[in-house]
Amino acid sequence: MVTQCRMDLVGDVLQSTKTRNKRCCFDHRRRQHQCTQTNTNLAEETTRGKSSNMASSSCKIPPIIPIFVCFLLLVCSVRHVHSSSSADHRQANQTLYPGEESEKLNFIRDGLKKINKPAVKTIQSPEGDLIDCVVSHQQPAFDHPRLKGQKPLDPPERPKGHNPTGTVSENFQLWSISGESCPEGTIPIRRTTEEDVWRASSVRRFGRKVRRHVRRDTSSNGHEHAVGYVTGDQYYGAKASINVWAPRVANQYEFSLSQMWVISGSFGDDLNTIEAGWQVSPELYGDNYPRFFTYWTTDAYQATGCYNLLCSGFVQTNSRIAIGAAISPTSSYSGGQFDISLLIWKDPKHGNWWLEFGPGVLVGYWPSFLFTHLQNHASMVQFGGEVVNSRPSGFHTSTQMGSGHFAGEGFGKASYFRNLQVVDWDNSLIPLSNLRVLADHPNCYDIQGGINRVWGNYFYYGGPGRNVRCP
Template sequence: MGKVVYFHGFVLEALMLLLAVHFVLSSDGLDNMSMSKHNLSTISKKLKLLNPPAVKSFKSADGDTINCVELYKQPAFNHPALRNHTIQMKPSPGSTGPTIQKQNSPRLKVVSQVWKRSGSCPKGTVPIRKIKKADLLRAGSLDRFGRKNPTVADESRRNKNIYADQTNGSNPIRRVNDIYFTQANHSTAVLVTEGFSYSGAKADINVWMPSVEWDDEYTTGQIWLRNGPWYNFESMEAGWMINPSVYGDRQPRLFVYWTADSSKETGCFDLLCSGFVQTSEKIALGSVMDPVSWPGPYQYQITLYIYKDFDTNNWWLQYGNDVNIGYWPAELFSSLCHQATFVEWGGQVYSSRIGKAPHTATGMGSGQTLRTFGYGCYIRQIRIRDNNLILKYPVWVDTYTDEYNCYHAFNNWEYMIDPEFYFGGPGRSPVCP
C-alpha cells in the first residue's frame, strides 16, 4: 500500500509541475508558436534586429523600457536600399515653409509622452521602445509583426457606401472613387482631397481613448499621404493608435507607418522594420500619450506635419511646430518620392468583424458620433501644401465613411473661418448591430 501511495504522490507532483510549466508558457504567450529550437533561434535573431545595443536604458512609468540607441545603429539602415544612405540630420533650409498662426485657447492642451517623465536620451541617440519576446509571440507570424495585413477590396460593401459630399462652400461638388477606400476588415471615416500634386499635409488631432474590443483589432486618428491605385498604393501615415496586438495594451500611442505596395511585402509601424529614419531624441515612436481628451471643455491634441524636402525628396514628420522626428527616405518609394496624389485626415478601425453581425464594438475617435467640441474627435487647422511652400486649406474636400451607421464623418465648414472635421463612433450599437 505504501508503494501505491508513493506512486500516486509522484504522479500528482508531476502533474502539478506540468501545469505550472504550461501556465508559465501560456502567460508569456508561448503557446501561440511551437517552442522548437528553430523558433527560439528565429525569435532571438528578430529581437536583436529590433533592439540595437543601447548606450542608455531606463524603465518608463507606463511599463515600457526605453533604449537610447546611437542614431546610426537604428533599424532603418537594415533596409537594402539604405545601406549606403547618407543620413539627413535636419530638413533643408526653408523646406517646411511658413508656419501657421496657431489659435491660442486655454481649452487646447498639448499631449505629452509618458516616458519623458522617467528620463531622457542624449543627443546623437534616438529613443526606441524595447521589443520583448512576449510582443513577438502575440503576432500570428514573426514576418508580419508590426505590419498591416495586405489591402484587399471588399466588393460586398462597395455599393453600400454613403457619401456626404461637402465643399468649402464655394467649389463644385466632386465624388471620391470608393474603390480606393473600401477594404476588407477596415472601416474608415475621413476627410479627403485629391486632384492636385501634394508635397505636404498638416493638422491638429485631439487624442482620445476609445474602447478596443478584441486584441486583434486597432483604431486610429491620423493623416495619410498616398500615391497609386488601391491595389498597389504607396502610403505614409502618422497619428495616434490603440493597437493591442502590437503594443500589448489599450493605451493611445504615437505611431508612424509606411508601405510601398499596399502592405503586401513592405512597411511597418514605427521602427519595427527598416525604413523610417529617426533623428530626434525627444520623441519615442510607439510611446504612450498622456493626458488624453475626455468629455468636457479641455481637449488634448497633437500637431502633425508631413512634408517633402525638395532638396533630398525625403518626407519629414514634424511633431508640434518645432520637433522634426525623422523622415521617410525617398529610396523607399517609386511614386511618393515625387508627390502624393491624395491626402486623408480621419480614423480607421481594423477588425475581422467589420461588415458582419455582430459588428465589433471597437470605437473610433472619441467613441461617439457627436459633432461638437469637447465630445467628438476633431481634426483642426487642416492644411495641404502643393508644389510651392504655401500651407493652405484644400481647394476641394469630401467626406467619406465606409459604415455611416457605425462611424461618422462630418466636415463643419459652414459659418466657420477655419473648418473642423469630426469623425468616429462606437461601432456596435442599436443602429450598427
C-alpha cells in the same frame, strides 16, 4: 497641475481680446505637454458654424468618389488576427513537432537582435515600456543598404506659411514623466520584446500590415472608416491637428486609430503610402494606451514597410520623441481637450518626406528612395479614423472610434481634426479647397465637416460602434 494651451472659438470670429490667451504654458515641476486645450461657446458654434459650408457623411458626391475611396481604404486596412498572449502561443505550440517551437523562438530572437540596437541608456516608462537610447546612426534605418555608413540629414527648408513660434515641449509621452531623457546624439526607441512578437498574427511579418486580396466591390472586410479627403491635384505634404483620446477597444483582435495618409500610385500592387497619427492596438503594444505611430509602404503592404522603427526605413532625428510610445495627456468627455499637430512634407531639395510634431519639432524623415510614385508627389491625402470590426459573438464590435461619440455631439464630446492643410508644388502650406467627408458605416461611426476662421477646415468624427442603429 498641468496648464494647457487655450484657444477661444466663437462662431467664425476670433475675438482679438481672446487672441492673447492663445498661448502654451508649462508646468516645469512635473512635465511639459505638447497639447492644445480649446474652449468654445458650443451654442454659438452650433448656430453660426453650421452656416460655414457644413458637410456630412450623407452629402451628395459623384458615385465614383466613394468607390474610389473605399477601395483605397480597403488596401490601407490591417487585418489583425492573433492570440491573447505569449502564453497562449506557447500552449498552442506544444502540439508542434519537436524542434519547431525552438526554431520559431530562435527566429524571433534573431529578429529582435536586428530591431533592438545597443542602448547607451535605458529608461523605464510608467506603463511598462522600456525606452532605449540608441546612437542615432545605429538605429534600424541604417541597416538599409542605401544608408549604411551614413548619418541623419540636417533639417530641410520648412514649407512657406508654416511659422512656428515660441517654446515647444516634446514631453507629451508617458516615458518622459520622470524627467529622464536620452543623451545628445542618441534617439529614444521603444524596446520590442518577445511577448510583442508572440502576440502578432504572423511572426514572420511582425510590425507589418497583413497582406490580403482586395476587392473593388465590397467594404465588408472588417475595417470601418470615417475620413476626410482631397484628390485630383498634386500634393507635396499635409498638416492637421488631431484630437487625442483613449478609445475603448473591445478585444485584442481589433484596433482604433486616427491618422493622416499621404498616398500615391494606382491603388493596386504599387500603392505608396506615408502614414502618421495615434493608435490603440493591443496586438502591437500589449495594452490600450493611445500611441504615436508612423507607417509606410511602397507595394500595397506586400513586402515593404512597417510600423514605427521596426524595419529599416524611417530615419529618426529627434532625441525627445519615442515613436510607438504612449501619449499623455488625453482628452476627456466634457473635459480637457488635447491634440497633436503633425506635418508631413517633401523636402524640395533632396526629395525626402519629413515628419514634424507641433510647431517646429522635427521627428525624422522617410528617404525618397524607399518609394516609387511618392518620389514625385502624392495624388491623394486623407485624414480620419479607422477601426477593426471582428464581429465578436456575431454582433458589431463596441470598439470606439475617436471619443466613442458621434460627430453631432460637437466640441468636448466628439473627436476632431482641425486646421487641415496641404503643401503645394511651391512648398507652400495652403487651405483645402475641396475637402469631402465619407463614413462607410454611418450608423456606427460618422463624420461632419466644416470651415471657419479659427479652425480652418475641420471635421468631427467617430462613434461607439455597436448601438441600437448598429446591431
